[in-house]
Amino acid sequence: MMTLVFWLLALALFALATRVGRHFGLIPIVSQLLLASIGLPLLMLLWIEPHWQLTGAQLVSPTWLKSLYSLSFALLLGHILSDVIDLRLDRQSVKIALPSFLVPFACGLACAMWLLPPQPWLSSLAVGLVFAITAIPVLYLYLRHIGYPPAATRRLVQSAILIDLTCWSLFGLAQGSLDLNSLLLPIAAALLPLLLRALRIRQPLCYSLSFFALLVVAEHYRLNALIFGVGYLLCMAWLKVALVMPLKAVWLERLQTFVAIPLILTFGIVQINVHSALSAISPLQLCALLLLPVLSKVLGNWLGLSWATPSFAGASRWRESLLLNIRGLSEIVFLNLLLQQQLISPALYFALMLMGLAATLLPALAGMNKTPLKSAVVPGKEPLCQ
Secondary structure: OHHHHHHHHHHHHHHHHHHHHHHOOOOHHHHHHHHHHHHHHHHHHHHHHHHHOOOHHHHOOOHHHHHHHHHHHHHHHHHHHHHHOOOOOOHHHHHHHHHHHHHHHHHHHHHHHHOOOOOOHHHHHHHHHHHHOOOHHHHHHHHHHOOOOHHHHHHHHHHHHHHHHHHHHHHHHHHHOOOOHHHHHHHHHHOHHHHHHHOOOOOHHHHHHHHHHHHHHHHHOOOOHHHHHHHHHHHHHHOOOOOOOOOOHHHHHHHHHHHHHHHHHHHHHOOOOHHHHHHOOOHHHHHHHHHHHHHHHHHHHHHHHHHOOOOOOOOOHHHHHHHOOOOHHHHHHHHHHHHHOOOOOHHHHHHHHHHHHHHHHHHHHOOOOOOOOOOOOOOOOOOOOO
8 A cells, every 4th residue: 555655656746846847947857857866765765765664676566566667668668669760760860879879888898897896798788788878768858848950859869769779689689699589579579560461450550559568568578678669660661551659649748747757767766775775886986887978978979970960050069969868768777677687786776877867967957958949950851740
């Protein structure tokens, strides 16, 4: 009963933070991340653990909660992929993505080998991928809320997709070398649209409901949900079948803002035992894990954006470098997966979680809450979302 009360309280706090943040001109995702990075740890330390006698493990243990988490994940990732999967990939996005992935990935590998205690090679690889990852959902939501030019939004989201797809694919391949099911099952499930077409099923709703249902299953059983989602939607695009969202746009946005995003953020934060995490990591390691991922990622983004042509006249490489450094939900989901598989320690999870939250807040701290000029759009490019 107390677990249910906590989660209702958490959702209420996120709704309140969103409303207060809007009063001060903050977009919802920034307000929610501020609450997640500051308010929730304090709530756990000062009230939930000492007075309610509830630990993070107990708060995330109910089966109904895990099912709700999987559903929220599926709705959020499915919505994002539905807007970006059919975009025409251009050379400029590839130019941005290559350094944006390689520079922080190399820095993460070096950090894992020389700064952290000895660990399996898969754990070192995972740390490198955490350094490189960019959050597709949060980046998209942030760009949409600040009214970023559609063509520039398209390019940045394309680059983020390439980066995240590379991260998840490398991790899936690495896991696949130990367990082929973690790689082959998502790929096999992604081919379902071809089977539906062979059975002469034409209704888009059937394809779409199958997509969201399998996305829930993939997340619930810790399969590679991103590879499945991209592969499934690529098959639908090849068959010229449109993805139908399960809810109207206005209700889907409210569900994401007030339920899905708060639940995913809280699910990761409450699992952190701050006392043990702080005692298990040295100040040098903590500072390095907070600074090196951000610095290396911003450097890689800067190099990629310098290599590519500007997305619109007057585009700022500095602004876009910080935007591509956003981590957010993608990293939280990835870190949860690594922690559950015991590939990283709770202390490393805590440090990288703080880094991801700080990196996601950097654009807001740098003053990127104002809407840029709407006229700054590359001719010939349609908007990312209607």
